[in-house]
Amino acid sequence: MSARTIVRCARLFTGLEEQARSNQTLVIEGGVFRHVVPTAEAPPQQPGDSVMDAGAHFVMPGLADAHTHLVFGNARSEEDIDFWTTPEFRALRGLFFAQRVLAAGYTSVVVPGDAGNCSIAVRDAINAGLFTGPRIAASSNVIANRHSLNDWFPEHVGTPDYVSGRLCTTREAQLAEVRRQAKAGVDCIKVAMDGTHFREDGTHIAAFTQDEISAMVDEAHRLGKKVVTHAYGKEAVLYAARAGVDVINHAFFADDACIEAMLRSGSKVSPTLTFLRNNVEFSADHEPSVGSGYKAAQLRVIEVAKKTLRRMREAGVPFVAGSDSGFAVTPYGEWHAREIEILVDWIGFTPGEALRIATSGTAALLPRGNTLGAIAPGRRADFLFVAGDPLQDVRILQRKDAIAAVHLDGRAVRIEERAYDPYKVTHLSSLKWTEVYTRERVAAK
């Protein structure tokens, strides 16, 4: 029998319930929880057992983020994501940032679309034991169509090999890309169901037809891969739900027909509102996000989204928690747990429900996800010691000093704090001015 670790917990949140238990003992063997029992009923200690006492810390499963783009590099623009660095550099940087995510208490991460094989390489390097890092559900390029998200450059640029999108404008190309990604070893496939085009009445136009998304999902599922999608508009959400997409990101303009279709298909919703909230709160007046009207538009989207997502919660649509980390307003390791605060404040979940969503609910998206995200016999021993009680105030999970210890497979991980200077690499937008200096503008200054 291998050496066991015994963990004494004054307060334990298992990730499978909405309350905490008191005075529990965890027995870990081979990186897996063997027993989770009241301390009074714990199996006797054996010679060779090591004992950890969580003291006053709140013990809970490692958190899971359904939406972190490991290779976006805290991007300030689409060009920043796609142009200024090589795929090789992005993979190395992605590994560095994956460790920042882990240090924040996130032991599981879903990457919903990335460039090339970067997140696959980061996942494999961690799984092979080369580096410490979170468990990763990897993906490859976002399957895009004309005017969807990730087809953000002009038509004459398209999607060169090194960018995060992959234009697939025919049914044959879409299926071939699904098969290519499956062969490359992705865990999930991202499809950009809508993006930038609207009808005159302001509704979003889906970028793929029902027939196209259904064919991609059927083929991905046949090959054992999950499908996640970006969909704001009701048309995109409806098509995605009818096709059986596993996770619909955003779904802000979904209507009752969408909700019904999601309940029938079991599609989960990942609001991923942290990105929008941070953008509207942090974008300063001098930034293009303000001048272009992007911030104002997102403010309006948030107001609709709050109502839509509350209706989804009441109807019983399953939620997962994602932050869209990887942008300048959502840097890695900083804001992941803000989505938990949003689930409580904006969508109406109790703290216990939101924590359950952000642990076992979201970890279920990873490969062998039913062995992750919870403190229960048979699950991997990924857990946190938290200073404070997140059931009283979920916001404490955003504080670095509250994440007192992170354990993976029953062992405490130590991530060295290391500064990263983006100005030392070609990780820069070429934007130099945000105004056009006509004589009139100069005179007005």
Ligand SMILES: [Zn+2]
């Ligand atoms: Zn995203």
